[in-house]
Amino acid sequence: GAVVSQHPSRVICKSGTSVKIECRSLDFQATTMFWYRQFPKKSLMLMATSNEGSKATYEQGVEKDKFLINHASLTLSTLTVTSAHPEDSSFYICSATGGPYEQYFGPGTRLTVT
Amino acid sequence: GENVEQHPSTLSVQEGDSAVIKCTYSDSASNYFPWYKQELGKRPQLIIDIRSNVGEKKDQRIAVTLNKTAKHFSLHITETQPEDSAVYFCAATPTGSARQLTFGSGTQLTVLP
Numbered sequence: 187g188a189v190v191s192q193h194p195s196r197v198i199c200k201s202g203t204s205v206k207i208e209c210r211s212l213d214f215q216a217t218t219m220f221w222y223r224q225f226p227k228k229s230l231m232l233m234a235t236s237n238e239g240s241k242a243t244y245e246q247g248v249e250k251d252k253f254l255i256n257h258a259s260l261t262l263s264t265l266t267v268t269s270a271h272p273e274d275s276s277f278y279i280c281s282a283t284g285g286p287y288e289q290y291f292g293p294g295t296r297l298t299v300t
Numbered sequence: 301g302e303n304v305e306q307h308p309s310t311l312s313v314q315e316g317d318s319a320v321i322k323c324t325y326s327d328s329a330s331n332y333f334p335w336y337k338q339e340l341g342k343r344p345q346l347i348i349d350i351r352s353n354v355g356e357k358k359d360q361r362i363a364v365t366l367n368k369t370a371k372h373f374s375l376h377i378t379e380t381q382p383e384d385s386a387v388y389f390c391a392a393t394p395t396g397s398a399r400q401l402t403f404g405s406g407t408q409l410t411v412l413p
Contacts, residue, residue, distance in 0.1 A: 218399060229389060229403045230344070279343060283399055287332045287351070291343040 188214045190282050192292030199270055200300055207265045207295045209280030215260035216282035220289065221253075224277045236263045270299040302327040304392050306404025313380050314412050321407045323390035324372040330392040333366060333373045334401070338387045347388075348375070380411045 189212040199205050209219055218237050222230040234255050236242040242255035252274075254266040263282075267274055275298050281289040303326040313319050325333075331352040336344035350357045350364045350373065357364050361380075366373040377384055387408050391401040 220400065227406075229405050230401075232400060232402075235400055281401075287393075287399065288334070288346060288349065289399070289401060290346070291336075293343045294341075296341075 188212075188282070188284065188288075188290040190216075190280065190290045190292040192280055192295055194295060195293060196296045196298075198298045198300060201271055202269055204266055204268045205270055205297060207267075207278055207280075207297075209263045209265070209282065209292050211261045211282040211284065211290075214282075214284040216263075216284050217260065218283050219257055219263040220281045220283075221255060221263075221265050222279045222281065224279060224294075226277075230279065233265075267297065270297070272299045275299045302330060302392055302394055302402040304390060304402050304404045306390050306407060308407060309405065310408045310410070312410045312412060315380060315382060317380055319375075319377045319380050319384070319409055319411075321375045321388055321390070321409070322372060323374070323392075323404050324370075325392040325402075326371065327392070327394045328368075328371065329394040332393045332399075333364070334391050335362075335364060335375050336389045336391065338389065338406075340387075344389060377409075380409075382411050382413050385409055385411045 191210045193208045221233045233248045234242045234244045236257040244250045257263040279294040280292045283289045306323045334349035337347045338344040361378045363376040387406045390404040
């Protein structure tokens with residue numbers, strides 16, 4: 187199947203700082219990328235849908251100024267958590283799709299805000 | 301919007317037995333139903349999927365059935381092995397949704413040796 191990478195895998199940052207997470211499709215062009223947040227022992231919660239070259243579409247309740255998403259190319263989308271706080275600590279996962287159906291997930295980023 | 305319910309939340313089976321996980325969805329326009337397996341701290345991995353024009357699909361020990369009328373679909377794992385232990389998520393995506401997935405709440409499957 188298609189390969190999606192995510193970097194970094196783990197990051198610890200201080201409260202008030204910003205953190206950037208990268209999501210790359212390695213062997214296909216991803217017309218659409220998705221960003222999810224997952225709490226321990228919970229399901230994946232869609233945060234936003236990102237299409238190359240256009241503004242991301244955020245789900246209800248997700249602050250677009252706090253979670254900045256950029257999809258600059260067909261193989262790269264970034265999520266920047268701005269002015270991070272401890273409650274932003276979570277597992278963030280991206281997925282990418284190049285076709286009509288299948289989504290392929292990145293390995294996730296464990297964010298800890300101290 | 302779409303709402304996906306998944307049952308059971310936990311399931312323990314003896315090695316070699318079968319496991320069945322069930323999901324229901326609310327949006328009759330949904331047309332794609334994937335199942336993902338997620339091990340602790342790892343990414344969800346697509347294990348099987350089914351589209352609305354098919355009632356059943358099988359891949360070795362894994363099968364998925366879809367009942368469009370009742371709006372439910374199920375995952376069947378036969379001859380379970382300890383390495384099948386993981387969290388399984390069902391999902392649905394309606395037509396025209398930009399392929400967004402709505403996930404079920406997950407099932408923790410434990411296969412006892």
